[in-house]
Amino acid sequence: MRIILFLLLTSSLNLYSQQLPQNIPPEALKLLEQEDITQLANSAGVNAVLKKKEIEDKILTDGVLENISDRAGPKSANFGYDFFNKKSSALNISNDIPFQADYKISFNDLLKLNLTGNKKAEYDLLVDLSGMVNIPEIGKISLNNLTLSEAQTLIYDLIESAYLGTKPYLSIVEASLKKVSVIGAVNNNGTFLVNPFVSISEAISYAGGLTNGASLRKVKVIRKNGSVEEVDLYKFLVFGDRGVDLNLENGDTLLIQKTDNFISLKGAVQTVKIFEFMKDETYEDIIGYAGGFKRNTNISKIAVVIRNDDVLINKPVSIADKVDSSSIELFIPSFYTPDEQELFVRGPLNDGYYNGLAGKDLNFVLDQLPLTKDTYPFGFRYVSESNDGLLRQEQILPFDDEVLSEEFISRNPRLEFYDHSNVFIDGVNGLPAKSVLRVFFGGRQVTIPMAGKFIPREILNYSGITLDYDLEETFIVTKDETVKFEGLIDSEIEFQPRMALYFPEKRFRTINVGIIGAVNLPGNYILEDSSSLSELYRISGGFLDDADPNGVILKRQSVATAERRMFLEGRQKLLEKYISTQDGVSDQAISLNAEEIAFLLNPAQVFDGRVSGDLSPESQLVSNLGLEDGDVIFVPYKTNLVNVIGEVISPAALEISFSKNSYKDYIRSVGGFTNYADKSGVFIVNSNGKATRVNMFADIDIRPGDTIVVPRNYSKIEGLPLVTVSSRILSDLLLAAASLNAINN
Template sequence: MATQGMASPAGSTAPAGAITITNNPSGNPTPGDGKAQRPAESRPADVPSDTPSGAQRELAQENEFQRFVYNATGQKLPLFGQPYFAGADRSFAPVESVPVPTDYVLGPGDELYIRAWGSIDVDYRATIDRNGQINIPRIGTMGVAGIKAGDVEAHLRTQVSRVFRNFSLNVTLGQLRSIQVFVVGQARRPGNYTISSLSTLVSAVFASGGPAQNGSMRKIQLRRDRKVIAELDLYDFIIHGNKDRDVRLLPGDVIVYTAAGPRVAVLGAVDTPAIYELQPQGEALERVLGYGGGTRASTNPRSAQLESIDASQPRAPRTVATLDLAQAGRTLLKDGDIVTLFGVAPQFANAITLRGNVAAPLRYPYSPGMRISQLIPDRDALITPDYYVRKNKLVQFTNGSDVSTQQLTRDVKNIVDEPNWEYAAIERIDPKTLAMQLIPFNLGKAVIDRDPAHDLALQPGDVVTVFARQDIRNPVSKQTRLVRVEGEIAAPGIYQIQPGETLPQLVQRAGGMTPEAYVFGTEFAREETRRQQQIALDDAIKRLEAQLASEGATAAANLSATDAQAANQLRQAQAEARKAQITRLKGLKSTGRIALELPSSATPSDLPDLPLEDGDRVSVPARPAFVFAVGAVANNNAILWRSGRKMRDYLDVAGVDADADMGNSFIVRADGTVLHASRRGWFNDLEGTELMPGDTLVVPEKGNRETFWTAFTRGLKDWSQILYQFGLAAAAIQTLRN
């Protein structure tokens, strides 16, 4: 310490007479030059280090009471407080990071860093020897053992002042001594530990891993000179952070983990289900619940269960009792008790549940005499929130003039979830039999008409379900059905059809046909027919794919080419052709067209009285001026239609190839029907048939000496699309007849 009136050295910020004690980042006191000195490694001498996973495995071990609780309840409960020690480190790092207190007593092995300036210049590290002394050059030997850290600077100043005058002195604690303590009893990691002299009982408990599964957390003893110096209750420390019983360790101290005292189990509706250790004299239930954070609002305050062991009963020592948590302060628990807390019932005392196709599916408060019309007071309560979301999206990022008929149809059907006005239901539990009752009612009569027969009285706990029209299939008269009419119609568009409305009636309601309408070529498509046709088409393509693969393999096996390389190239070309043909066929999609079988001179009055369905499409084309010839003809183009001209006349104009197979030729009429030459019994002479505008004449090629598969694929390449249309038309005719 500097003598009064003497100035400190340049750069010094410590006032005269101050004790300066500094720590390095690891917590060890260092001399003023800032050079940290690491203490001796604090590790038990006889215990190998283990990993955190090893600590977890130790926690997984169970004691006898834990197994007893598991057999009784089916639940594995941890020991309260044990998780705090799952990752405990033996290095005593928490102790090293604390500052050196002023009441720390110096002893052999402690290091002092002494600086003096003025009449004497000293910069010296001194370690206290076994005699409790240090030797300072030019000053001499002096005893410091037993002096507190806060008094050592004044003590050394007094000793130096006997030799020198007019000086300043600063003393800093350097590396502290190590001490050896012993951990015994029911410890998780017993052994002898070399630790820092700043270590306390609490830090030693954590460094040694805490008590073992059978060790006590309520009574950890510190013995010194055959006397119990302190007893630590870890519950008091863990729950309240109380360190009043924590003391600093000295060399030779013994930490004793006693055996665990009486234990109880608490489980159920609590935040911390665990096994708790009691004080030897027992504790009240209220106090034990407080260890785990107490009860919550979700805990039933009126009902709990206590399972006890009654040693006075020789045959069945276990008993069960019901507890009232209001008396928890007077319920004394004893060893072996199991307390189960129950949660409050999820039942609502005064709630009606409304769900389904409604604006706000919620629980609503019940009032005496409440009816359906009070739960659903108006029609707005049946508009789902999705309606407004869909409605707002109609104008988001969209040009207002860019609206297709498909989009209009989709919007009309999907913009609002229409409620089912004819049917809704109440789910109710019969309080006598606890059987579920389903009570149907007419939603429209209850909400709109307030009909007492359907505006039913509600009871607490009822669940009212409102269905949408798409949830349950309704009669046709109650469905929203849309049909698209386009082409040569006075007012083409999308129409909502009425119950039982037919095709002629809809055409008349749309303003009838224009003078340019070609009634014979009217296209009528149905969504259900399209789905059935697509299924049949996909199945036919699969069969054809298997057939072509089989015949291709047979053809390749029958090749008689002498040149192996040429034969191989031919097989590869055939394989590529098969693959390309199947890919083309898979790209075909059905249209759902149904042939109306109209007369060639059909008028709107000739339209069949076909009942309409949702999704139907009617397209009336303008009268075309051409017929088409495809296949084995010289002119695969449109040919001008002339009245009275027959098939042979068009063949003369188109020019028939030499390899044409006239026996398999056919006509695809504009109305979707097909006339085939092989069925002369039905159609007489096909070549004498008069063609109508829009008809298509198909002349396939005849077979040659090539294999069947080669001829088939080559011919199919030219007219597979026509065969496809023929297949769809035939399926449509069969559907219409059924």
């Protein structure tokens, strides 16, 4: 609300070329309406200024715009990342900072114009939202996006032509907040209001710091005019070159790209971190970023670790060599090198070397180590070298006595243990794909070290990631199949390479249904899949007064599919029978006319999938009838028609008549029966789809919407082969179905 008020105030200043009195407190401004602001503006003097700083200060005080808080947490292994994990002061505007000539003027900047010489005056100028300032007796001019120097030149020319012997001096009194966007590999992508002097490094900090894989060496500043500048922040972080830490301008976008060009420096260097390298850089360059060597460095023994698929290879290098893109670690030894049989251990315990374990099995070794209860329980990393030192083997091993008793300490052994923070917060990098389990907690993926056997529920409990899970739907995907069975969540699973474990969240399953016709709110509705027809009636507003509740039609896709399948099966058998007689396989002669053959060859029959029954709102069936996806419900309007179809002279739809009390009266009205009519088989189809066979010696009440069906008596047809009769029956049934469908529509 305060921001809206600020915009209204600024608009008022633009409209009336006047400014509000300076002595109005911010608390009072909140109560002003637009009419009041207009009145104040018209009555104010030209030198009166409402400083927008008061409003901005009020916004800051009330917490609409806040500085980010200190972000406590584990230190990053990547060089430079921690620099941005600090409190930002991006919104603190200091008026003591001098504005340089290249400062670009923007909306809401407060300027001061001093005139000296023949005309002496002092004006406070506020840059309005159109980028204009109003100079008394001169008029409005646009200063937005001009540098202070350019604006001074423009105003100088205007004043010189308006007042002889007068010189103007333009200065910045108060700079407005600027809007910049920070996107890419940062924790909080977004657009922020920042002070006019904010730099790249401050903007990154304000966006919550960097995420894993963020590049500090190819940071892009995309200016409002579309130009792009790329900077290497190592020049600032390593060498203190402030020139690359550019100031951002209003409307700029800061893009932090991702990269995988990282190498870990270990050993006798000043800074043991993971460093980003650029194309054509040497190992010496990277060591320089780390602050150089420590004392007693054994330069002749420098080596890199290169990953070749799942095998790690030690490779001696010179510091003058270019960085190999497949390098993952650069080790700089000192003249003191631990014995090759000493075990190095890293993890949630005291890092360091352990003696006297050469040749021991890992089961024995783990008993000697001070492991804590925080140790990650689903596996640890074991690295060892071949006897010649050229091959380096890495594997994830389970905490399984039987497995560990078969593994023995060899040359330059290394054990690395993890904790919850390593795995579920920072993430474990550099492991071969065959040794990690991809776990999906709802939509969040975490890659964890894994070996041996595991129980899904134990992983879920250890993760601490709390969501509304549908645990019965837990499933596993391997490279060959998807595994899902009852009780999987508590079953012991044998880990396989490239396996994935899914803990899906509970979610509502929905269906899309439609209701049309005589209801208050016809249309398509998305409902829970457990919804009933009575709920749809209620949601759609109920029936209209002239609706026919006894004629409701429900069409269902699954029923239509079943109808079509049954028809096609019968049609296929009939067609095969006909073809066999034409090939001479059968000795029974069969002849079909063109209409009958067309029927056999035409698969494009219409099946509407109607569900019959009493679907009126008060029926018991409606309360218990569940809806399916794709259902369409038609609520007809009341009708006064009766349909007569089948073996009658002239099938038609007739108006209901109180003078016609019997179905026979309606049959007589359409010309009577044909010669092939089955008079004893007449049946009535009610508007709700129910069919009732009539007794020719008794009458039955005919109601509006009823359909009188007169079937064919095939016993009167002589000389026709069975296949012809069968095709006629199917044809008649389709005719009846089509007629009913037309009536429904």
